[in-house]
Amino acid sequence: MQTAGVAVVDGQVLAALPPGVTELTWTARLDPVSELTLTASADPRVSELWTLDLSTLWHLTWHGLAPVYQREPLAQWLPQWRPRAGEQLTLELTRPLGVPGATLTFDRVAAQIAPGQRGSTVTLTLALRSSRGGNHLLPLPAGVEPLRIALDGRALPVPIAAADGTIAVELPLVPGSQQVTLTWRDPQPLGVHFTPRLPDVGQPAVNLNVRVQMPTDRWILLTTGPLLGPAVLVWGVLxxxxxxxxxxxxxxxxxxxxxxWLLLGVGLSVAQVWANLLIVGWLFALGAHQRQRQLHTAPTGWRLWLLHTGLAGLTLAALIALLIAIQQGLLGYPDMHIAGNDSTAHVLNWYQDRTDNALPKVEIYSLPLWVYRALMLAWALWLAVRLLNWLRWGWNAIAAPIKHEQRNDASVV
Structure with missing residues (x-):
């Protein structure tokens, strides 16, 4: 008995209720046992209610009475029994044995890479849970230079490279959730083929994110990696x-x-769709009018004047669209139609749901932006030469006399 002032006689509590008191509460302690038998009072005037508040560490089986109430939805399990006089309830309590398993779990791994011409800056964020304390060894790629290590915002000493150039970070773990941030400098430069070097976390991990911040002076051609990542859709357009x-x-x-048509379409692939339709429509409109004149089906009088005015306006609009496309190609950034997992022309995001040990491998193929500008300059020069021929042909389609028409006029005269 843990409540002072409550008498116990022959294993029973002697409850004395003074006048005006309708309730008496006391606290008692039982020694831990694997089996407990409860017996209701034989006095029919006594009504009892048994409620068991059981920890999640124990497993319960009972014999005898069935509980009249167990729990509310999403509430703690609190089974209750209402025995009659003299009824018994036997409770068997067992503690489940632990099963072998990992004591460390990586709930999220996020890697951010900023590549450059002289190296890359990598920031790795680990959200982990540990059921026991200890140390976890995280080896970094060979040749990198650690810059900063933080555990829950608290800076840790930066390790020194071993004689063979390898570097291993020792993470002190405590039971519970923690967040580790590591930043290092990788001397690997950004080339035509770039693969970020990421460490092996040494444990199964989930929710892996790899983000690459590409410089604005690079022309991204192709990317590979997990399925949920960026895709260069311009190749489908081509x-x-x-x-x-x-x-x-x-x-x-x-x-x-x-x-x-192929060279014109490749150069105009960076332009808007309306510009492409306008240029193609202009060329075919001139060709259709020339065919009408050859077949003597072209309109005459004011209808012919209206048609020529429309063709002249269409020609002017097509030339403006070509100038805009050339300006975008020479001065703008190439639109490679990069999409997928919130990726843009400069930010590439990959996601993988789980991994055994190694982080996702991603690959990026890119060229300096001046290569794209040089190709667009060559295309613009080719377009300038060909455009003169197309304009001459267009003028002939509208204004130049047709020999067959002249012979018909002479015969009539």
Whole structure:
């Protein structure tokens, strides 16, 4: 008995209720046992209620009475029994044995890489949970230079490289959740093919994120890595352009052949869709009008004047669209249509749900931006030469006399 002033006679509590008192509460302690038998009072005037507050560390089985109430939804398990006079309840309590397993779990791993011409800066953030204290050894890639290590915002000593150039970070762990941030400098420069070097965390991990912040002076061509990541969609656009060039090259309404359509489409792939439709529509409108004149089906009078005015306006709009496309190609940044997992032209994001040990491997193929500008300059020079021929052909389609028409006029005279 732990409550002072409460008498116990022959293993029973002697409850004395003074006048005006309707309730008496006391606290008693039982020694831990694997089996406990409860017996209700034989006095039919006594009504009892048994409630068991059981910790989650114990497993309960009972014999005899069934509980009348167990728990509310999303509430703690509190089984209750209402025995009648003289009924018994036997409770068997066992503690489940632990099973072998890992004591360290990585709930989230986030790597941020900022590559450059002289090296890369890598920041690795680990959100981990440990069920016991100890140390966890995290080896870094060979040749890197550790800059900062923090555990829950508290700075830790930066390790020194061993004789063979390897560096291992020893993380002090305590039971519970922790967050570790490591920053290091990797001398690996940014080249045509770039693969960030990331460490092996040494434990299964979930929710892995890799983010690469590419410089603005790089032209991203292709990326590989986990499925949930960036994709360079411009190659699909160029595939469609190739198919359209093969189809448009068969038409004889314009002097453009398949090679012309292909080069024109590749250069205009960075332009807006409306600009492409406008230029193609302009060329085919001129070709259709020339075909009408050859077949003597072109309108006359004010309708012909209205048609020529429309073609002149369409020509001016197409030339403006070409100038805008050339300006975007020479002065703007190439639109490679990069999308996927919130990726942009300069920020590439990958996500992987789980891994055994190693972090996801990502690859980036890129070129200096001046290579793109040089190619666009060559395309602009080619377009300038070809555009003169197309304008001459367009003028002939509108204003130049057709010999067949002249012969018909002479015969009439």
């Amino acid at each position: 595939l469609v352009v190739t198919g359209l060039a093969l189809a448009l090259g068969r038409s004889r309404l314009t002097p453009l052949r398949t090679r012309d």
